[in-house]
Amino acid sequence: MARDLAIDLGTANTLVYMKGRGIVLNEPSVIALNRQTGEVLATGREAWQMIGRTPGYIVAVRPLRGGAITDFEITERMIRLLLQRVGVSRFTRPKVVICVPSAITEVERRAVTDAARRAGAADANLIEQPMAAAIGADLPIDEPVGNMVIDIGGGTSETAVISLGGIVALEAVRVGSFDIDAAIQNYVRREHGIAIGERTAEEIKVAIGSADPTPDENQAEVRGRDLMTGLPKTVLLTPEEVRYAIEDVVSSIVASVIRCLSKAPPELSQDFLVRGMYLVGGGGLLRGLAERIERETEVPVKMSNVPLEAVVLGAGHVIEHYEALKGMFMGARR
Amino acid sequence: MTTVIIAVVVGLVLVVAVVAMAGGRRRPAPDDIASFRRQIDALSPEARRQTSDRMKPSERAASGDDGVDDT
Numbered sequence: 232m233a234r235d236l237a238i239d240l241g242t243a244n245t246l247v248y249m250k251g252r253g254i255v256l257n258e259p260s261v262i263a264l265n266r267q268t269g270e271v272l273a274t275g276r277e278a279w280q281m282i283g284r285t286p287g288y289i290v291a292v293r294p295l296r297g298g299a300i301t302d303f304e305i306t307e308r309m310i311r312l313l314l315q316r317v318g319v320s321r322f323t324r325p326k327v328v329i330c331v332p333s334a335i336t337e338v339e340r341r342a343v344t345d346a347a348r349r350a351g352a353a354d355a356n357l358i359e360q361p362m363a364a365a366i367g368a369d370l371p372i373d374e375p376v377g378n379m380v381i382d383i384g385g386g387t388s389e390t391a392v393i394s395l396g397g398i399v400a401l402e403a404v405r406v407g408s409f410d411i412d413a414a415i416q417n418y419v420r421r422e423h424g425i426a427i428g429e430r431t432a433e434e435i436k437v438a439i440g441s442a443d444p445t446p447d448e449n450q451a452e453v454r455g456r457d458l459m460t461g462l463p464k465t466v467l468l469t470p471e472e473v474r475y476a477i478e479d480v481v482s483s484i485v486a487s488v489i490r491c492l493s494k495a496p497p498e499l500s501q502d503f504l505v506r507g508m509y510l511v512g513g514g515g516l517l518r519g520l521a522e523r524i525e526r527e528t529e530v531p532v533k534m535s536n537v538p539l540e541a542v543v544l545g546a547g548h549v550i551e552h553y554e555a556l557k558g559m560f561m562g563a564r565r
Numbered sequence: 566m567t568t569v570i571i572a573v574v575v576g577l578v579l580v581v582a583v584v585a586m587a588g589g590r591r592r593p594a595p596d597d598i599a600s601f602r603r604q605i606d607a608l609s610p611e612a613r614r615q616t617s618d619r620m621k622p623s624e625r626a627a628s629g630d631d632g633v634d635d636t
Binding site (some may be wrong): 248252253254366367369373395396412505540544547548551552553555558559 | 600603605606607608609610612613615616617619621
């Protein structure tokens with residue numbers, strides 16, 4: 232008998248929770264393929280290391296963009312390989328709960344559940360990421376109080392107000408930490424005339440990226456290819472430059488949080504002032520982001536203890552209490 | 566005679582329909598309340614504690630210890 236699974240199928244990383252065991256897999260959502268034969272060469276961390284460094288016949292791709300499946304066939308193969316790695320075979324078909332962005336379309340919804348079923352799941356159900364995040368971040372969503380969670384992922388940023396186990400207000404934008412990386416790449420190309428890869432852009436973000444000025448700021452050396460000469464070149468990048476580069480993306484995230492706050496009923500709004508909002512997701516780790524949201528909304532922002540795992544832990548809790556919580560699945564009656 | 570039988574049958578059908586409708590109106594509440602209660606109980610901090618405690622396998626994997634994915 233297979234153990235049921237919860238999957239956080241993120242644009243950046245995929246995490247798998249196994250019923251009764253906990254998180255058993257945490258890997259980048261990347262797959263490397265032989266371009267000519269279509270054969271899978273690597274998945275997860277191994278494939279991630281290949282991004283931007285492959286010979287012509289290998290392609291390392293992220294099959295999800297903006298939280299949506301961009302390549303159905305590759306996603307299905309990736310899910311199948313992930314399930315195989317956690318012990319699922321054609322004879323052990325588990326029930327699977329998959330976390331997806333709340334703004335997902337009906338077509339995308341069907342694509343995810345079909346991919347999971349074809350990959351070996353006996354039954355596949357979806358749950359909204361902010362709901363799973365709120366459960367995983369241990370917010371008291373069973374009480375009649377306003378709980379606000381901001382989930383900033385690789386491709387989407389979602390803010391939700393949750394009370395009594397249901398979503399009261401929701402705001403989602405298809406902007407996330409990959410857009411921050413892309414903004415850095417574009418800035419360096421435009422202002423310094425050098426081309427850098429997405430992994431380098433991510434390293435710059437982690438090293439000196441911030442949404443608001445921070446006390447310990449340092450410059451960073453950036454190496455790339457000079458667009459004029461084609462030769463390797465090093466330039467110095469300051470935190471102010473990175474803040475300027477990513478300002479549009481950060482503003483868009485903050486604006487969506489403000490829109491969600493304005494949608495909340497007044498009775499719940501007053502709870503936020505006391506309880507604060509909770510930030511989860513890898514994008515939430517950007518330095519100064521919590522302070523920036525707090526400054527612009529005048530509502531306290533707290534970082535979850537498990538920002539990267541909150542979503543899969545929440546979905547894991549749903550799979551542990553499947554019968555009691557199946558009403559929380561997308562499409563089920565609330 | 567036939568008219569009387571038809572009238573009796575129609576009357577019985579009407580009575581059964583009225584009883585079924587009245588029963589149907591009364592019935593759904595307990596199920597809905599019980600399932601909502603179960604959902605809220607399953608979301609309580611006590612119910613969630615066990616799941617939160619299962620963070621440990623991930624921490625082991627992060628530190629290089631073998632997880633299920635490597636077996």
